[in-house]
Amino acid sequence: MKKTSWLGISAGALCLTAAALIATPAAQAQDHRGGTMRLVAVGAGGTIDPQINYTLQYWQLYQGLYDGLLNFKKGVGEEGFKVVPDLAEDMPQVADDGKTLIFKLRKGIKFSNGQDVTVKDVVASFQRIFKVSSPTAGGFYAGIVGADKCLKEAATCTLEGGVVGDEAANTVTIHLTQPDAEIYYKLAVPHAVILPADSPAKDVGTDPLPGTGAYMVESYDPNKQLKIVRNPHFKEWSKDAQPDGYPDVVVMDFGLTDEAEVTAVANGQADWAFDQPPADRLAEIGTKYKDQVHVTPLTAMWYAPMNVNIPPFNNEKARQAVSYALDRNALVKRFGGKVLAQPVCQILPPGFPGHEPYCPYTKNPGGGKYNGPDMAMAKKLMEESGQKGQPVTVISEDSAVSKSVGTYIQSVLNELGFKAELKPISSNIQFTYIQNTNNKVQISVTQWYQDYPAASDFLNILFGCDSFHEGSDSSINIAGFCDKEIDAKMKEALKVAVTDQKKADDMWKEIDKAVTDKAAAATLFTPKHVDFVSKRLGNFQFNPQFYFMVYQAWVQ
DSSP states (O other), rough: OBBBOOOOOOOGOOOOOOOGGGGOOOOOOOOOOOOOEEEESOOOOOOTTTTOOOHHHHHHTTTTTTTSEEEOOSSSGGGGGEEESBSSSSSSSGGGGTEEEEEOOOOOOOOOTTOOOHHHHHHHHHHHHHHHTTTTTHSSOOOOOOHHHHHHHHGEEEEEEEETEEEETTEEEESSSSTTTTTHHHHHHGOOOOOOOSSSSSSOTTOOOOOOSSEEEEEEEETEEEEEEEOOOOOOOTTTTTTTSSSSSSEEOOOHHHHHHHHHTTTTTTTSSOOOOOHHHHHHHHHHTGGGGEEEEEEEEEEEEBBBSTTTTHHHHHHHHHHHHOOOOHHHHHOOOOTTTTOOSSSSTTTTTTOOOOOOOSSSSOOOOOOOOOOOHHHHHHHHHHHOOOOOEEESSSHHHHHHHHHHHHHHHHHOOOEEEEEEEOTTTTTHHOGGGEEEEEEEOEHHHHHESSTHHHHHHHOOOGGGTTTTOOOOOOOOOOOHHHHHHHHHHHHHHTTHHHHHHHHHHHHHHHHHHHTSSSEEEEEEEEEBTTTTOOOOOOOOTTTGGGOOOOOO
């Protein structure tokens, strides 16, 4: 998923102490229920529609708002990657060699509008994934029987034979065209949440949809505030999947600068800043407020996708020239230095399934280590590409670090002989803008944060043919990369994973190298996450899947 509004931290301010790098253990819950938790962000995260929005900013908040048949456990550490039953009573009964999943729906659960959750709602919700052209419809759910027709004619999607409800038995059966080793993960992310059957078959924008979680959206104005209150119809059915929360109200205010966010948290006027602290405040919060700072390594990347279907980056040598020329160490410094990021050349992040260190775009490549840029090789490839003099526009967000990264990339492009300019646009719309081919974006600055811990979530989702949709705001394959041979290898790895995950991971290692070699995107660095919280906020917990567990913290 994409994280919006990430703001930078410079190398010169790295004064975080060891104490600041260690998250405080979860306190024992006492009588902390109640109060209003105030969150702040530079900008909103776009549509509030859970089956369309693809940002960490709102996926983080959806955890207390919506539920799927399955969910990720609300736990810390490795526990947070476990998939548990949610609206389903138990994990599914599996039949037909893994191609059939039978879920028994829990009884007595209501939506926040008071309606009972029924089998019809489940069936309709899966159809809606395709009707609204969810960004992962083709990447995550194409293996459901009938999905092929839905991907071609979304408006009339029925998933006939694919998602079948039995009201008498209170079951929902999902039929797959082939076994899928990652299907539980895919059913546990927000795009597969269950909504009322009469939900509009279109992006609801700022009009919140009823959910089943402990909380509900009361109001949403992307120019001002998102307000979340308790769901009056909620009764806890699973502490692992959907625990009750502590605050009565959660508000996220938009429109602050990164400086103002830090000041608000430091002064106790806000309880958590979504965006990362700016350079001139890092030393302050790392010393004066060290007990309120939590730094966590992430499986994520900052990268620059290059449109392989229009000039100049429809030329592979031109793309490779960019990857050789970029100084990733300089980019790490712009982000905050080695404490908060590390340079990378490949798609899969360190510590991820299928990762094997690989870095061809550097001086003296070998052993997977980044040794700095190779400008001589870059200029040689540039000459061979014949693309000198081509105009290029770099699209970044209007946030501090995104603009800084974009400015640097612009300078490198000009050094290579392009005629480059930078166009920063609002973080509220940049992510969907760079996906839509109608906007003819040549190169952009963006980020990717895991949806779930599997190599396919980086490689297949970002570079698979099924994730590319021309003329759509939901085309997560931003580069438009579709190599039939590599795509076939991805699909084969997904099949192999059903019976032999180790062999599949070995296949993903080679796929990672193949995609990296094609240079459809220049991977820049992997980040760490900084959470700055108020002095009054207690029970801070970090879930590896959805990060700060907002509703499990308390403010009184």
